[in-house]
């Protein structure tokens with residue numbers, strides 16, 4: 193690369209930053225001028241968008257066979273005065289070739305240039321010529337990719353927009369409609385790809401900006417870990433949440449044993465809850481006497497049954513359908529009252545007109561008299577005639593309101609169709625204790641709230657991303673499907689990493705109930721995180737966890753062979769301390785069964801609440817799901833493997849968190865699946 197070219201690109205990149213500065217200054221001026229708050233918030237968002245792309249504004253250039261030159265960057269920049277596109281957004285169709293063009297399929301590209309920058313300075317250029325004849329499969333921009341995946345971890349995930357690979361790009365730009373499952377082994381970039389897909393979809397589909405996008409992750413630690421990726425891509429409008437946090441106002445104070453987690457997660461609970469709600473509605477066997485303002489009214493079982501039928505047919509949640517039921521019942525009662533009133537009439541001197549038969553109806557003579565003064569209409573008269581009745585619609589509705597406001601009537605109505613809360617409904621189930629909730633109770637509370645129509649409104653989104661989706665129970669899937677009526681979803685996971693007993697064993701099994709067979713599968717096959725030495729060490733384990741499961745192909749090797757050491761039970765913490773003291777550069781995670789965490793954290797002098805930006809963290813493999821570290825030390829693998837329904841999967845998750853080095857401290861014995869790992873003294 194000549195220094196002249198470096199200078200050329202430096203000048204170009206500098207002109208882009210100048211333009212961004214100009215746009216930012218204009219936005220700041222508009223903001224300072226004040227005005228309509230909605231307009232001001234647009235300028236504020238524009239400044240935030242421009243600030244977010246400061247690092248790595250421009251990272252590539254495509255030289256096309258027709259001599260066009262396209263600069264690719266984090267956002268598009270168009271100079272209207274010159275009618276010229278200065279920079280193309282990486283999500284625009286024309287930028288796609290930056291990620292997918294190869295020598296075999298150059299897509300009109302002659303040269304692809306990667307532009308590395310630090311701050312606003314161009315530090316390196318890396319060119320690939322695509323017009324040579326080549327059919328070999330290779331990684332696009334290999335040098336930049338390798339630099340990215342071997343760099344020390346920071347405790348936070350970063351965007352990978354400059355080094356996205358073709359199989360990843362295809363998923364990112366895949367049709368927004370329907371449910372897309374992204375299945376891939378550890379480190380294949382599922383999380384990174386899902387987040388870049390969000391940025392792409394928001395850029396491409398206007399409606400998603402108003403409908404909103406929700407990203408669901410397994411834990412707060414994980415959400416913190418990925419929290420910078422979308423802002424780094426200029427997207428600040430995405431809601432991220434764990435499943436329990438979606439149900440506002442519920443705090444988790446209890447952990448359920450595995451068999452309960454499994455039972456509460458089963459879709460059968462939805463039927464149980466629905467039956468429990470239906471059973472709270474009661475139709476009396478005999479007529480119910482109601483006292484209203486000194487009059488006795490009767491509600492018979494048939495009328496009640498009819499009101500229940502009408503309320504159920506409305507298709508509303510229980511508490512809203514209750515209002516329909518109440519209206520129906522008070523309608524019947526108001527009719528009774530009206531009939532009685534209309535049965536009474538007085539002559540001009542104030543005497544009650546005699547009449548009315550035994551059922552309280554007016555006699556024919558009375559009706560004629562009333563007709564003559566225009567008070568009642570001849571029931572046989574033509575409907576078109578100017579008819580008048582004693583009580584018109586307004587009167588009747590006032591009567592209904594008076595009935596509803598009457599405490600006696602209300603308490604009878606409440607006994608027949610009570611207003612319910614999700615907490616009492618779920619609290620009444622066996623193994624649930626109102627107010628002392630477990631994570632597995634949350635989807636039940638959410639289901640109950642949806643059946644009842646209570647609680648904070650269940651927000652819906654235009655697109656939902658679910659990460660570590662293999663962990664969700666059937667009940668949690670129901671909860672998320674309610675958030676996404678369009679079923680436009682990106683579902684990201686790895687069945688070989690399923691850890692919770694209520695989690696997925698197959699995608700069809702969990703998705704079938706919601707989308708039938710209308711979901712599509714995309715697979716990622718290359719492991720960017722874990723070096724080949726570690727992938728090899730997991731082969732036996734993976735085969736034991738699931739017959740036929742294959743680890744993804746690793747793109748690199750480090751020369752560091754994983755090791756194991758065997759120590760006596762009483763010396764575990766000491767051994768872990770020695771392993772940590774011996775660690776290389778970067779972040780280290782000590783992964784151990786829950787029962788050993790406190791002792792290890794004390795011994796290693798790390799905070800009990802894990803902070804990923806610290807040099808050393810102590811976690812369970814479950815907590816480390818989705819995360820990565822330069823070095824991993826697994827402690828007591830046998831207890832991890834045997835301690836849970838999917839213990840072998842947990843161990844596999846733990847081992848595949850490392851980007852560089854892996855050590856395993858076995859206690860007393862070596863699990864069979866780790867027999868092939870090199871033994872050393874510790």
Ligand SMILES: Nc1ncnc2c1ncn2[C@@H]1O[C@H](COP(=O)(O)OP(=O)(O)OP(=O)(O)O)[C@@H](O)[C@H]1O
Pocket residue numbers: 337340341350352355356357360376377378379380381382383384385686689720721817818819820848
């Ligand atoms: N194209 C790429 N360029 C640079 N880095 C990449 C690329 N693809 C993946 N990576 C890196 O590989 C690592 C693993 O990615 P990610 O966490 O998204 O994988 P995953 O499939 O979700 O893994 P797991 O299932 O183990 O949680 C991350 O550090 C990510 O930045």
